[in-house]
Amino acid sequence: MSRDVRAFDYVNHPYDGVREALLAHADEIFRNATLEAASRAHDVAAGLRVNIAGLEIGAEIEIAVTEINEEQGALPSERRTQLRVEWEAAKNPRLFPEMKGTLAVYPLTSKETQLDFAGTYEPPLGPLGSAIDAAVGHRIAESSIHRFVTDVAGYLRRTLAAAS
Numbered sequence: 001m002s003r004d005v006r007a008f009d010y011v012n013h014p015y016d017g018v019r020e021a022l023l024a025h026a027d028e029i030f031r032n033a034t035l036e037a038a039s040r041a042h043d044v045a046a047g048l049r050v051n052i053a054g055l056e057i058g059a060e061i062e063i064a065v066t067e068i069n070e071e072q073g074a075l076p077s078e079r080r081t082q083l084r085v086e087w088e089a090a091k092n093p094r095l096f097p098e099m100k101g102t103l104a105v106y107p108l109t110s111k112e113t114q115l116d117f118a119g120t121y122e123p124p125l126g127p128l129g130s131a132i133d134a135a136v137g138h139r140i141a142e143s144s145i146h147r148f149v150t151d152v153a154g155y156l157r158r159t160l161a162a163a164s
Contacts, residue, residue, distance in 0.1 A: 002120040005101070007146040009115050009153035013160045015107035018115075019081050021156060022105060026065045026083055033155035034061070034148070063087035080106040085119075097121040097141055103149075115156075117149050 011018050022029060067084035083105070088098045101119015108114045121141050 033151040
């Protein structure tokens with residue numbers, strides 16, 4: 001049974017710059033954002049990490065952009081770029097949820113851009129995984145999505161500020 005997850009953050013740069021960076025370098029941005037987060041946690045693996053009740057849980061991930069869609073509205077505020085992404089654990093993928101979702105990117109104001117992730121994941125390990133998911137797994141998945149979006153937004157803020 002798949003479960004829904006959602007997270008969002010913003011980047012204090014105009015939509016066009018954020019859009020261009022993601023269209024040109026999404027894989028690199030996602031990888032570097034998670035690498036920076038891992039290095040801040042004193043770990044060398046690119047991955048997602050969450051802290052639940054004092055216990056850190058993490059996995060090195062393989063992430064891929066599988067599709068990009070762009071919507072052009074009549075107004076600048078109606079523009080939207082959507083990157084379809086999927087990831088799974090690089091090692092022992094059957095022990096971790098597989099995530100599929102869409103990172104929507106759209107202007108909030110002329111100088112701010114929203115990153116909004118909506119996706120689903122499949123708990124691993126069949127019935128045992130469903131029981132774990134009901135107890136704590138969903139919080140872990142939500143936290144990892146929030147961490148991913150926050151890491152990507154932070155990385156974009158830093159790199160776009162350095163480029164200007």
